[in-house]
Amino acid sequence: MHPKNLPIRNFTYDLPDDRIAKYPLEKRDESKLLIYQNKAITQDVYANIASHLPPYAFLVFNNTKVVEARLHFERSNGSRIEIFCLEPHERYADITSAMLQKEKVWWKCLVGGAKKWKEGSLTYRITRSDAADVVLQATKIEQRADAYIIELDWDDASLSFAEILHLAGNIPLxxxxxxxxxxxxxxxxxxxxxxxxxxxxxxxxxxHFTDAILRSLASKKIQHGFVTLHVGAGTFKPVKSDTMQEHEMHAEFIDVHIAFIERLLQNIHHAVIPVGTTSLRTLESLYWLGVKTKLDPSITPEALTVSQWEPYDLPADHISAADALGALLQWMHRHKAERLVTKTQIIIAPGYRFRIIRALVTNFHQPQSTLLLLVSAIVGEEWKNIYAYAMQNGFRFLSYGDGSLLWNEEPANTGF
Known part of the structure; x- marks a missing residue:
């Protein structure tokens, strides 16, 4: 069955509210770790994860940083307006350049209490003990179907937008x-x-990862590297359609250095294991970006993206991971590009064949979510047994909860 035709009702389970971890454990690496391999389920804690990985495995982490994206303004009449900064306006090439803007920036935002904001700008005074106050203003530029375009400006030209968020915003739990x-x-x-x-x-x-875990990985000759995928609010977007064909997957920025792609190619014959679904989506997207450069070496940077269904439609059965990554590196060298910055909309669901990864480290995800579809793509129908085991054995669910190490039994087509 093509993933477009998958009914989302097949990917649900009962998640009581008391199983959702509202707070993290005191020590990160004491979280429980479920291990699924060869249809067997065992458990341990994250502190011992190195003992469950083969020597010379290559772990891949997403080093994105959560920004304080929730801004709270108060109108003169006392009403409160919340602006949730989702992603930069399309006038900016990528998130990094938008975050470095000085004095003003345009951002796609959700507005809580929008009906109270009829006209004019909102103002927030940022008080600082070590410097003069900063006045932050928000002005509506455009209303779109799913969000607003907001201009945010501030009166201290030395501060970037990232610094403004650090000073004025709140972490978006x-x-x-x-x-x-x-x-x-x-x-x-x-x-x-x-x-x-x-x-x-x-x-x-x-x-869940700590410096102690990283040292234990190194002692076993397990390498690691970093990619950047900036996680958008769409990661929480529920699937409201009956089948996946009607669900529009959210697009997210990825930013990967050429040196990482070279290391990935060098380690492609070892077990490549992403830590998190965002790292996985980045790795598999690199394969498809490489496929596109191999099929069309003259492809432009603007066209080098991954849309939702391309991985199921591109003729790539004959292209190994090594060939795809090699083609991508050649394209980057021709374009004198040290970094690959683009967007991916890849949806990974049952029916997807993995090209890069051999296993995944991940938390337990919401019912009827695209993240649960991704888990099912790795372990098949066994996801039901895995989640039932976690429920019966006291595992904590979702963002602050416990996690799992899930092995994909079908070897990736690495080309070695």
Whole structure:
């Protein structure tokens, strides 16, 4: 069956509210780890994950950083307006350049209490103990079907938009936590290796990793590398259609350095294991970007993206991962590109054949979500047994919950 025809009702399970982890554990690496391999399920804790991985495996982390994307303004009449900064306006080439804008920026936003905001600009005074106050203003530019385009401007030309968010905004916790942000969330809703501002949701599989785990991986000769996929609010977008054909997958920015792609190619014959669904989507997208450069070496940077259904339609059965990555590197060298910055809309669902990855480290996901479809693409119908085991054995679910190491039994077509 083509994934377009998959009924989403086949990917549901009962998730009681008390099984959703509202807070993280005190120690990141004490979270439970479910291991699924060869149809067997065992459990351990993240601190021991290295003992469940083969030597020379190549772990891939997403080093995006969650930004304080929720801004709260108060009108003169006392009404509160929340602006949730989703992603930059299309006038910017990528999230990084938008985050570095000075004095003003255009952003696609959700507006809470929009009916109270009839006209004029909203103003928020940022007080600083070590410098003069900064006045931040929000002005509506355009109303779109699903969001507003907001111009945000501020009166300190030395500050970037990323710095403004750090000063004025709040971390956007997932809606299903159903609680206010607390001081500890600023640290705990970030991975320890978060580096590049741009996400409105954390790559949560990485929240369990500590410096001690990274040292244990290195002692077993397990390598690791970093990609960047800026997670959008669309990661929480529910599937409301009966089948996947009517569901529009959210697009997200990826930013990958050429040195990482070279390392990935060198390690392609080892077990490549993404930490998190965002890392997985980035890795598999690299394969399809390589396929497109191999099929059309003259493809333009603007056309080098991955749309929702392309991985199921492109003629790529004869193209190995090594060939695809090699073609992508050649294209980047021709374009003198040190970084590959583009968008991916890839949807990974049952019927997808993995080209790069051998296993996935991930949390437990919401019923009827595209992330659960991705898990099912790796383990097939066994996802039901895996989730039943987790439910029966006290695992905590969703962003601040426990996680799993899931092996894909079908070897990837690496080309080696």
């Amino acid at each position: 997932p809606p299903y936590l159903n609680r206010a942000v607390e001081a500890a969330d600023k640290e705990r809703y970030q991975t320890i290796y978060a580096a590049h501002d741009g996400s409105v949701a954390a790559p949560t599989a990485g929240l």
